[in-house]
Amino acid sequence: MDVRNQLDLKALIRNIPDYPKPGIMFRDITTLIADPKGLRATIDELIWPFLKGNIDYVAGIEARGFILGGAVAHELGLGFVPIRKKGKLPWKTIGKEYSLEYGVDTIEIHADAIGKGDRILLIDDLIATGGTADAAIELVRESGGDLIAAAFVVDLPDLGGSKRLRDKGVSVHTLLEFEGD
Ligand code: AMP
Numbered sequence: 055m056d057v058r059n060q061l062d063l064k065a066l067i068r069n070i071p072d073y074p075k076p077g078i079m080f081r082d083i084t085t086l087i088a089d090p091k092g093l094r095a096t097i098d099e100l101i102w103p104f105l106k107g108n109i110d111y112v113a114g115i116e117a118r119g120f121i122l123g124g125a126v127a128h129e130l131g132l133g134f135v136p137i138r139k140k141g142k143l144p145w146k147t148i149g150k151e152y153s154l155e156y157g158v159d160t161i162e163i164h165a166d167a168i169g170k171g172d173r174i175l176l177i178d179d180l181i182a183t184g185g186t187a188d189a190a191i192e193l194v195r196e197s198g199g200d201l202i203a204a205a206f207v208v209d210l211p212d213l214g215g216s217k218r219l220r221d222k223g224v225s226v227h228t229l230l231e232f233e234g235d
Pocket of ligand 1: 079082115118154178179180181182183184187215235
């Protein structure tokens with residue numbers, strides 16, 4: 055239960071066993087963001103450490119990171135940079151292959167989306183092994199940007215992703231933890 059808004063955000067997340075493959079407990083945020091108070095409280099909780107400023111862009115990872123990241127960027131009065139799955143962005147891109155909890159994938163960013171020294175806040179719905187976020191951080195750094203913080207609704211700490219990011223010098227902000235994977 056969140057003491058500030060009296061809302062149990064964790065209870066609004068749907069837990070789906072064996073999706074997308076056996077052994078994975080999928081933490082589905084669609085039920086959280088479909089709830090009007092749940093969505094409002096989630097965005098409020100995501101943004102508060104960053105209200106003091108010092109960020110130039112919010113970058114979100116396809117696809118749930120777009121929903122949350124767009125709202126976060128709007129609330130912070132910042133622009134939004136999409137990090138997309140391979141082949142989706144129309145202009146020149148740079149890409150990075152990565153492994154995630156259940157497979158291998160590639161993400162891309164427009165080569166000119168981030169300028170040298172731009173300070174970036176990364177947003178996604180969930181961090182598990184940290185492979186996706188790590189690849190996004192590398193893309194931002196290759197673009198010349200400074201990835202100063204990453205924020206997620208859900209942390210699966212047993213999979214080590216949030217520690218992996220902190221070990222890379224990134225400040226990590228998460229709202230809810232679930233044990234196991
Ligand atoms: P990882 O790269 O292992 O940190 O995985 C994080 C990415 O995969 C995020 O974009 C999540 O949306 C998705 N993901 C991984 N594991 C889960 C899970 N158990 N439930 C929901 N989404 C997941």
